[in-house]
Amino acid sequence: MTTNHASTQTVTSHDGTRIAFDRSGTGSPVILVSGGSVDHASTAPVAALLSTHFTVYNLHRRGRGASGDTAPYAVKREVEDIEAVLDAAGGSACLWGSSSGAVLALEAARLLPGKIRKLALWEPPFVLDPARRPPADTARTFHDLVAQGRRGDAAEYFMKDVVGLPPEFVANARRQPWWPRQEALAHTLEYDATIMGDYGLPEERVRQVSTPTLVLDGGASFAFIQEAARAVAERLQNGQYRTLEGQTHDVDAKILAPALQEFFDT
Incomplete structure (x- = not known):
C-alpha cells in the first residue's frame, strides 16, 4: 500500500x-x-x-x-x-x-x-429509551465544570454519566497516560452534548x-x-x-x- x-x-x-x-x-x-x-x-x-x-x-x-x-x-x-x-x-x-x-x-x-x-x-x-438518556443539563454541566477549571471532572462526567462506562474503568482513567489529552479536549464536550440535544x-x-x-x-x-x-x-x-x-x-x-x-x- x-x-x-x-x-x-x-x-x-x-x-x-x-x-x-x-x-x-x-x-x-x-x-x-x-x-x-x-x-x-x-x-x-x-x-x-x-x-x-x-x-x-x-x-x-x-x-x-x-x-x-x-x-x-x-x-x-x-x-x-x-x-x-x-x-x-x-x-x-x-x-x-x-x-x-x-x-x-x-x-x-x-x-x-x-x-x-x-x-x-x-x-x-x-x-431511543428516554429513561436511559444522559441528564438534560449535560451541556451546561460540561460548560460549568470547564469554567471552574475542573477539566478532569468534566472528562470523568462524560465517561461515567454520558457514556456509562464501568465505575472501575472511570476510577482508573485519571492514572492513564492518555488522560491529559482527555482534559485538553474537555471544553469540546459541551459542543458534542449540544449537538446531541436531549439524545x-x-x-x-x-x-x-x-x-x-x-x-x-x-x-x-x-x-x-x-x-x-x-x-x-x-x-x-x-x-x-x-x-x-x-x-x-x-x-x-x-x-x-x-x-x-x-x-x-x-
Missing part, C-alpha cells in the same frame, strides 16, 4: 474562525468528522487507508487540533466549518462522521444537501435528509446504539443499514475503510 502523507491546510469559516484539515491522497474528495472527546487523530487511521483511493480531508473540528474556536458555540457554526472545507474540496464531497460527529454530519447533510454527494454515519449515539432521535430532521446515506454499526457494540442506527436508516429518505460484525464503537479502521470505499464508489 502506498503511503500518502497528509499536509495540514486551513480555510476560514463563515464567522471568521480558522478551520484546519489534514489533506492526503488523490481522487474524489471525502471529508472525515470525528466524534466527542477525541479529535482528528482518532480518524487519522481511516484517513490513511482511504487516501489510497480518495482525496481525504480529515477535519480538525473547531476547538481541536490546529483549528480556532470562536464563542459562542453553535451547531450551525460547525456546519459552516464543514461547508468551508466542502468549498475547498471543489464544492461537493462525500462525508463521513463518527459517533456524535455522525450526528453533526447528518445535520450538515440536512442543511447542505446539494454539497454532500454521499453520507456515511458510524454509530450515531441516539438513545433522542430527531425524527423530523432525519426525514428531511435526502442524501444517499449508509448507517453503520458494530455487531459487538451496545444494543442501544444498534437500535438507534437502524432507526436512523429507516427514517432517511435514501438510507441503508449495515453491520460490521465483531466491531465495537471503537471500530477497526481496517474493517471500516473498505466498507466506506465500497459505498462512496458506487
Whole structure:
C-alpha cells in the first residue's frame, strides 16, 4: 500500500474562525468528522487507508487540533466549518462522521444537501429509551465544570454519566497516560452534548435528509446504539443499514475503510 502523507491546510469559516484539515491522497474528495472527546487523530487511521483511493480531508473540528474556536458555540457554526472545507474540496464531497460527529454530519447533510454527494454515519449515539438518556443539563454541566477549571471532572462526567462506562474503568482513567489529552479536549464536550440535544432521535430532521446515506454499526457494540442506527436508516429518505460484525464503537479502521470505499464508489 502506498503511503500518502497528509499536509495540514486551513480555510476560514463563515464567522471568521480558522478551520484546519489534514489533506492526503488523490481522487474524489471525502471529508472525515470525528466524534466527542477525541479529535482528528482518532480518524487519522481511516484517513490513511482511504487516501489510497480518495482525496481525504480529515477535519480538525473547531476547538481541536490546529483549528480556532470562536464563542459562542453553535451547531450551525460547525456546519459552516464543514461547508468551508466542502468549498475547498471543489464544492461537493462525500462525508463521513463518527459517533456524535455522525450526528453533526447528518445535520450538515440536512442543511447542505446539494454539497454532500454521499453520507456515511458510524454509530450515531441516539438513545431511543428516554429513561436511559444522559441528564438534560449535560451541556451546561460540561460548560460549568470547564469554567471552574475542573477539566478532569468534566472528562470523568462524560465517561461515567454520558457514556456509562464501568465505575472501575472511570476510577482508573485519571492514572492513564492518555488522560491529559482527555482534559485538553474537555471544553469540546459541551459542543458534542449540544449537538446531541436531549439524545433522542430527531425524527423530523432525519426525514428531511435526502442524501444517499449508509448507517453503520458494530455487531459487538451496545444494543442501544444498534437500535438507534437502524432507526436512523429507516427514517432517511435514501438510507441503508449495515453491520460490521465483531466491531465495537471503537471500530477497526481496517474493517471500516473498505466498507466506506465500497459505498462512496458506487
